[in-house]
Amino acid sequence: MGDFWQILGESFRLIWAGDGDLMAIILLSLRVTLTAVFLSCLIGLPLGAAVGAFRFPGRALVNVVLNALMGLPPVVVGLVVYLMLSASGPLGPLQWLYTPTAMIIAQTVLVTPIVAALTRQVIEDLNTEYAEQFASMGVGPIARVYALLWDGRFSLLTVALAGFGRAVAEVGAVLIVGGNINHVTRVMTTTIALETSRGNLQLALALGVVLLVIALVVNAIVMALRASAVRSAYA
């Protein structure tokens, strides 16, 4: 176990030194994941809200599909996006394969069902409380969805957090569509996998530590926001 502490010490030195390669990998990871979460919210929030707030034929089916897609295996998403973007695939001419764009697409596909399914639950609960009052006030359908999303804003922050957690920790999809190319598509999780197999444990562990710290900080921020919201009964 002496080795572990030695490696951990060296990994902290790497982080402390602000190693250029390390920083580039961290920044690319954050860029890909945050963009994917943003896009997923753009699609998943209105979609989940619509399913949660309206009754329509086929609604139960949409629910089942969304919930099933929440558990999509990242490697399968990676494979499907790979097929779409590969030279012979329908989106091949865009030449997005092995670029950060491909990684963003894969993670968006992975996270959108999570955001949509969890949003549906939040909005449905809120709608149960508000529906009669809104009907009494004559609130139109668009205004209703907008109001439900706004009043659920602090719960939805947790939804986005769940999406972020899934995307930032995911390795299969970005590895397949990104290819883990040095200085181009190398992110924290793919680097950890690669460097571990190559025996470069200091860098792998350094990235592992950074990943944990990022997860802790993001969670702490969201919890703090929610706590202040609870005090004013907004959550």
Add this chain to the structure above:
Amino acid sequence: MPETVADLVEDGVLPLMQANGLVFETGGGRLVDGLSFHIAEGRRTVVMGPNGAGKSLTLRLLHGLVQPTAGDVLWRGRPLDAAARANQAMVFQRPVLLRRSVLANMRFALAAAGVPRRDRSARALEALSQARLETLAHRPARVLSGGEQQRLAIARALGCRPQLLFLDEPTASLDPAATKAVEDLILTASDEGITVVMVTHDTGQARRLGQDLIFLHAGRVAETGLAAERLNQPHSPQLAAWLAGRLWLDGSDNTAHEASAR
């Protein structure tokens, strides 16, 4: 002596609202069974009756939140439509307040009612000051006390300047001081010409606020008339039992309907 609603109708005065043979069935059960009555404009009607009599459901039927299985609801002699419903507002038993500030709650309702953006703040503050809530305008609505929340719900309804206000047991869980504040607000609205239809369990409140009375029992109208008269001299055995604090049990239902039909 003020005329009863029935007298007014005989004189050719159109009631603000009419219920004609309202029936509502769900899951095989008939929750209201052939309700017919009038609501006179500018007056305060109290709807009373034991639990399960169909009071809240009656309000929802009149407000168009629930569609009757049979019968119809008329507004100024015409079927209740969206335009007519825009002239009604309803305050629910448990106030439904948005997770926003007091002022934002007001502005939301005004926006839904189609009040132009530039007029909303002024209208909101006016209604809040009437409810003596203007100092709380920027507080989160859901941290207000129960009485303040109910006054906000009423202010929010009144801010939209409805012609008719429905209230479903607005003081059900309030202490006497908060009840007084809510009743004062209702009386102020009534003085401004707003027709009030309220469900209450409280005979004292019915005497204080009620001008017309509709007493429901087991989904049927057991008795209607002037509140002051009927609460002192009930005609139906159900209302008499209620006022005397006796329980009118289901086993006696058949005789009850015969008695009220006399």
